[in-house]
Amino acid sequence: MLVVRLPASSEAVEPPQAPEAAPKRLNGRRTFSRSSTVGSEACKALSPPPVLERSKLAYEVPTPSALPSYARESDDSERDLGLLYKSLWEARRIAVVCGAGVSVSPPANIPDFRSATGLFARLKERFPNAGLTSGKDLFDARLFQSETSTALFYAMMAEFKDMADAAQPTLFHHWLKRLDMDGRLQRVYTQNIDGLEAKAGLTLGVGSPEALASRTKRKRAGRAWQRSQSDSAALPTAHEAPYPQPQPLFPRAIPLHGGLSTLSCMLCAHTQSLDTERDAGAREALDTLRRGDPVWCARCETADELRTSAGLRSRGIGRMKLNVVLYHGENDTAEHVGACVERDLLGLHDPHEPEVCPIERAMPTLPVVAEGQDDVGDLSMSSGDVQADDALASAFEEEKPVLCTPVVDKPRRRRPMPPDLLIVAGTSLKVPGTKRIVREFSKACHARDAGKKQAPVRVVYMNYDFPSAASEWAGVFDLWIQGDVQRAALGLCAPWPHRPHADPAMEAFVAQHSWQALSVPRPPPASTLRLVSRKLSTAPRRAGKPRAPARRTPPLGPAPGLPYSIMFAVRSMFRAGSRAAVPFRTFATSSSRLANTLLFVEHKKGAINPATLSALTAAQKLGGEIHALVAGSPSEAKSVAEAAAKVSGITKVLVSSSDAFSAQLAEPIAPLIQSLVDSQSYTHVVAGHTAVGRDVMPRAAVLLDSAQVSDIISVEGEDTFVRPIYAGNALATVKSSDKVKVITVRGTAFDAASAEGGSASTEDVDAGEAPTPTKFVEEKVSESSRPDLATASRVVSGGRALKSAEGFAKYIEPLADKLNAAVGASRAAVDAGYADNALQVGQTGKIVAPELYMAIGISGAIQHLAGMKDSKTIVAINKDPEAPIFQVADLGLVADLYEAVPEMTEKL
Structure with a gap:
């Protein structure tokens, strides 16, 4: 990965503020210019609260972060940025993932969350008596358990709504709109809730996958309408719809974390708009939230009055909540977002088109010069694009009516076009869902260059700092532009030919600037460029009439490196009344294309082992979907599956119930894992490094013909892991070349995943009848009221210096009881x-x-240190000052344990 640093600059890049444009008629409807100032005079009068104002210190360039080990700083900025320019020129399907960093600059001035001057830090300073460990606590779904935190959340979100209403789009948002006008923006996935994408002119929302089912009906109705019209019929006017138009499946911008535009009832799911400009009820609701009071659902109140008057029992009145995704909370739009991501990765086209272009989106027309020509000609992709270009250009002319484009009798089938350029901007990539989206899009973009020696820039990251845990991003990004996102956007959009922006002030501003912070020459003038298959070329061309570039054809067979198996095939379809077959491209996908990891769920007495939750955290670093396998007796499997479905990060739970699984023996479970891997094509099998995991996984690895990777403590990549060797005195980086990676995870090396917040589906799996010579007889477990040793937060361990079992009972156990700790031993x-x-x-x-961890009478053998050296605080008591235990201890006491321990127990 190459790194290009943008030098610091004290000037803030801010687009000019244009006055509110007068309304004009477009396609028979009264509308406003897309770049007009959004917001009424009442919204302009709202001044953002001081606590949410962005500090001037936040605009200073942060200290450059250290480069990842796999990155190198560019030694030729002009050359490397030229590669980026070239990729941007060639790209036809650009996907963008952006975060809070694109909205912190003027004129938006929306605060970010995690920086030293961000929202989390400021909320903690503002409410010192609220008991907040971080401002992040006010974005946790568990805040509704307290009336105090609930009131603070309401007031804080009302202030944030005021700031979002007063904010204006930044240069980055205008650049996204320019890409959309050129027809090259595939989708924008935004983590922001301020709605600035909509103010810039992009459609914003999550869409509705249900529209897919009705799309076919709309197509049939449109074609029936066409057949009913005679060839001599006049073209429809601007006020008439030519035929039933398909509605957008998904908007251009997808909010990953919700937004502030609506309220929804927590009881009946009724939604209410928060458009304070047009709705008096919205202004009243916002005033209620600003006071810290809940907003009650009007529909529930009406229904409750009707039920009460009819003598029926009251069902209560629901509270209205902002549709913002909180930590440990449910995301109601997760299914819609997932459907959109899946379609974009596959490259499926969307009937979402500009209002003035009812047929397919117009592709950008790039200037071309043929040999012997003096002027720049206009080379369109096809004759249909000329009509679309004319319609799109006329849409922005002053007071000129726009006629609908004539209906095409035989619409051209469009082949799938996966993304060819990914831009990630202004996000620290902390949220697991966003991280997964970035990885999947990166795989799809890089799959275009599989087998090529010199691949173009496909994935660009623009931010001041690189994400933490940088090792997991190896191979994901091609270029990191370190600096201000707004300056980067200005440099990317300034040199390129484009359709005129709706705002003349913005057009003039971009025309006067180049990449301000970097002395990078512009690309060669358009008159010296020639377009061949949408790629830059300076090769001479024979004089004559320009011809349309050849369309690139996707390869036959599975594309190597694709995130899931996409098989392109050429088929034939005979249309009615046609003698010849009309070839077209279609695709088929396997049902398990997103199922990458199989997680074995260890459980006991209906409860999931905490080691499984830690293994899930490690599995999330591998990317792809995670399916959990619950194998147990018929009496326990269902309850464990329900608990696993609620775990955050699991997308599907596979349930296999049989009496053979009651004791979780390895002999019947290993063949079950093998059959699932063979049928579902999993690439990883993960389990906790427990007694059960150490028994099951080696047998499963043998059946899968794989070498097991045991006791990993870090995930460096999909095939690279770190595990301790030599009793923990050394760390080995292991790279597995097996088709299926079988892994056990050390539970103490990863944080446990949240047991709440998930909504996975369940699927029953046939248990089969694998013969096993092993039969479970009984289990003898010593009962104890003390915490479990493996998961306890405090542990008191004794060694051979206690001399007897009575010594343990006399010295170790009383101290452990006073500390509410578990008892351990060497x-x-x-x-x-x-x-x-x-x-x-x-x-x-x-x-x-x-x-x-308290080590009493333990010398500190290397085998014992390997099992406790990761403890947060280690206290050692030993009368030998040279004991090895003192080398790892945080606090050491050289004393006789028979005197020190009773005194310590008495003082507690």
Whole structure:
């Protein structure tokens, strides 16, 4: 990955503010110019609260972050940016993922969240007595459990709504609109909730996948209308619809985290607009939120009055909530967003077109000079595009009516076009869902260049800082532009020929600027460029009439490197009344294209083992969907599957119930894993590094002909992992070349995934009848009221210095009870019979990482240190000052344990 740094500049790049444009008629409708100032005088009078105002310090260039190990700083900015210019010129399907960094600059001035001057830090300063560990607590769905935090959330979101209403789009938003006008913007996935994409002229929302089902009916109705018209019929006027128009499946901009435009009832799901310009009820609701009071659902109130008057029982009145996605909360639009991402990755076309262009979107027309010509000619992609270009250009002329484009009798079938350029801007990539979208789009973009020695720039990251945990982004980005996002957008949009912007002030501003912070020459003038298959070329061309460039054909067969199997095939279709076959391209996808990882869910007595939740966190770093396998007895499998479906990060739960799985023995479970991997084409099988995981995964690896990777503590890539060796004294980076990676994960090395917030589907799986020579007889477990050793936050361990089991009971157990801690033991104490084998801590026992670990009478053998060295705080008590345990201890006490421990217990 190349890195290009933009030098710091004290000037803020801010587009000019144009006065509100007068309304004009467009296609028979009264509308406003797309770049007019959005907001009434009442909204302009709203001044943003001081707590939410962006500090001047936030505009200073942050300290450049260290480059990832796989990145290198550009030694030739002109050359590398020239590659970016070339890729931008050639791109026909540009996908954009943006975050808060695109809205922090003037004239938006929307605060970001995670920076030192961001919203989280300021909220904590503003409410010091609210008990907030971070401002992030006010974006957690659990805040509704407290009336105080709920009132703070309402007031804070009302202030944020005021700021969003007063904000105006930045240069980056105008650049997105320019790409959309050129017909090259595939989709914008935004993490912002301010709605500035809509103010810039992009359609904003999540769409409705249900429209897919009705699209075929609309097509049939439109074609029936065409057949009913005679050939000599006059063309429809601007006030008449030529035939039933298909509605957009998905808008151009998709909000990943919701928005501030609507309220929805938490009881009946009724929605209410928050358009304060046109709706008096919206202004009243916003005033209620500003006071910290809840807004009650009007529909529920009406229904409750009717039920009460009829003598029926009241069902209550629901609260209205802002449609903003919170941490640990449900995302009601997740299914719609997932459907849109899937269609974009496959390259399926959308009937969403500009209002003035009822047929397909017009592609950009680039200037072309043929040999022997003096002037720049206009080379259109096809004759149909000329009509579309004329319609689109006439839409922005002053007071000129626009006639609908004539209906095409035989619309051209458009082949799938996956994205060819991904731009990620202004986001720290902390949210798992956004990270997955970026990875999948990066795979789709890079799949276009599989097998090429010199690939163009396909994925660009624009931000001041690179995402944390940079190792997981190896191979994802091709170019990192480090600097201000607005300056980067200005530099990208200034040199290129484009359709005139609706705002003359914005057009003049862009025309006067180049890439301000970087002395990079513009690309060669348009008169020296020639378009061949939409690629730059300076090769001579024979004089004569320009011909349309040849269309690029997708390869036959599965494209290597694609994120899921897409098989292109050439088929034939005979139309009625036609003698010849009309070839067209279609595609088929496997049903498991997104199913990459199979997670084995370990459970006991109906509860999921915490080690499984840690393994899920590791599995999320691999990318792709995660399917969970629940294998258990018929009495437990259903309840465990319901709990697994609620875990955040799991997309599907596979349930297999059989009495053979009641004890979770490896012999029946390993063949089940093999059959699922063979049928669903999983690339990874993940489980916790527990006694059950260490029993099941090696057998499954043998059946899958794979080498198991055990006890990993870090994920460096889809095939690269880090695991400890030599009793934890060294770390090995292991790269697996197996088709299926079988992995066990150390639970203490990864944070546990949230057990709430998910909404996975469930599917029953045939258990089969794998013969097994092993039969479960009974399990003897010592009952204890103390916390479980593997998951306890405090652990008190004793060694052989206690001399007897009575010593454990007299010195270790009372101290553990006072601290509400679990009891552990070294291997020497277990072998001597002082403690039970289940209490052993070490390489051959349990590996723990509590907040507090007390080692009493333990010398610190290397095997014991391997099982507890990741503890947050280690306290050691030993009378030998040279004991190895003091080398890893945070606090050490050289004393006789028979005197120090009773005194410590008495003082607690």
